[in-house]
Amino acid sequence: xxxxxxxxxxxxxxxxxxxxxxxxxxxxxxxxxxxxxxxxxxxxxxxxxxxxxxxxxxxxxxxxxxxxxxxxxxxxxxxxxxxxxxxxxxxxxxxxxxxxxxxxxxxxxxxxxxxxxxxxxxxxxxxxxxxxxxxxxxxxxxxxxxxxxxxxxxxxxxxxxxxxxxxxxxxxxxxxxx
Amino acid sequence: xxxxxxxxxxxxxxxxxxxxxxxxxxxxxxxxxxxxxxxxxxxxxxxxxxxxxxxxxxxxxxxxxxxxxxxxxxxxxxxxxxxxxxxxxxxxxxxxxxxxxxxxxxxxxxxxxxxxxxxxxxxxxxxxxxxxxxxxxxxx
Numbered sequence: 118x119x120x121x122x123x124x125x126x127x128x129x130x131x132x133x134x135x136x137x138x139x140x141x142x143x144x145x146x147x148x149x150x151x152x153x154x155x156x157x158x159x160x161x162x163x164x165x166x167x168x169x170x171x172x173x174x175x176x177x178x179x180x181x182x183x184x185x186x187x188x189x190x191x192x193x194x195x196x197x198x199x200x201x202x203x204x205x206x207x208x209x210x211x212x213x214x215x216x217x218x219x220x221x222x223x224x225x226x227x228x229x230x231x232x233x234x235x236x237x238x239x240x241x242x243x244x245x246x247x248x249x250x251x252x253x254x255x256x257x258x259x260x261x262x263x264x265x266x267x268x269x270x271x272x273x274x275x276x277x278x279x280x281x282x283x284x285x286x287x288x289x290x291x292x293x294x295x
Numbered sequence: 296x297x298x299x300x301x302x303x304x305x306x307x308x309x310x311x312x313x314x315x316x317x318x319x320x321x322x323x324x325x326x327x328x329x330x331x332x333x334x335x336x337x338x339x340x341x342x343x344x345x346x347x348x349x350x351x352x353x354x355x356x357x358x359x360x361x362x363x364x365x366x367x368x369x370x371x372x373x374x375x376x377x378x379x380x381x382x383x384x385x386x387x388x389x390x391x392x393x394x395x396x397x398x399x400x401x402x403x404x405x406x407x408x409x410x411x412x413x414x415x416x417x418x419x420x421x422x423x424x425x426x427x428x429x430x431x432x433x434x435x
Contacts, residue, residue: 130378131370136361145351149344162356170363233341254310255342282307289306 121185128173140169143186147193150256153240153248154197156204164200168193187265190258194249194266239288247281250274298324301331305338 119127119135121142127135144165151161172178172189183191240251253263260278264271301324307313308321325332344350 128364129368131368131374133361133365133368136364140357140360144357146344148352149350152350158353162352165352166356166360166363169360170367173364174367229337233337236338236341255344257343278310279312282310282312285306286303 122180125173125178125185136173139185143189144169146256147189150190150252151193151197153252154194155200160200164193164196167196171196183265184262186258187262190253190256190262191266191268235289236285239285242288243281243284247277247284250277251281251285254278298328298331301325301328302334305331305335309335309339309342 119138121139124135124139128139147168148161148165151164152158155161155164168189171192172185175188175192178185178188240248243251249267250263253266254260258266260271260274264274267274301321304313304317304321308318313321325335
């Protein structure tokens with residue numbers, strides 16, 4: 118299986134099948150990450166489009182320090198921040214409130230749906246810096262990649278991860294207890 | 296082991312911020328308790344959003360992006376030429392070219408001198424065919 122960086126080079130040579138593979142690998146998780154950053158699915162799709170094209174076209178993208186995925190998330194996050202800024206943070210925050218849990222079929226499903234809804238609410242209340250590490254880590258990025266994307270030291274990421282889990286635990290209380 | 300305590304620690308376990316001892320305790324419990332294992336797998340799927348099947352980008356959006364990539368990177372003669380010119384040249388090739396240039400520069404004066412001498416010799420030994428008399432063959 119070709120690495121992301123090899124696929125990237127193949128796309129630049131005009132190989133669209135390499136793009137299909139890159140898209141299948143990264144688009145679903147990147148889209149989910151973007152959904153946590155912008156209010157609507159349409160916005161997330163636009164930014165996904167913009168970020169993938171920019172990553173492929175940019176002359177600044179080199180892989181000596183950061184891998185393809187790091188570049189992709191860095192560019193996508195910046196695009197999402199720009200869009201949120203241009204539309205006003207209030208709208209974005211409003212749009213990111215988690216939806217009500219769907220009506221479950223059984224008691225166990227109900228309990229599960231409620232717990233997950235509580236988790237979503239707790240995540241939506243995290244401060245921006247902690248929400249960033251939650252969403253990037255949930256997208257499968259390593260601590261090192263998160264540090265590159267956010268352009269902050271690795272030690273700060275580790276400390277924020279602890280703070281983030283602590284904040285969620287505090288917010289959730291005994292949500293997990295049955 | 297109290298399942299409520301374990302489930303309260305699952306977030307820390309998932310995000311790898313639990314201490315080594317705590318991790319070992321949770322893993323040992325997950326191996327024995329299917330309820331907590333199910334809870335952990337559900338939590339993991341939710342956090343990683345793998346339980347959101349069908350909530351990815353739309354097919355239209357994928358096709359639009361694919362078309363844009365195809366348009367942007369489709370190989371054309373001009374792009375092929377630019378790519379060929381911009382290709383990285385291996386160091387040994389550059390060294391070989393430099394060595395060839397130095398060799399040619401070093402040998403050029405000697406070769407040109409030799410060619411000059413040969414031209415002079417040719418000029419002095421040339422038969423003058425413009426004359427019809429035997430004088431033109433004075434060299435002999």
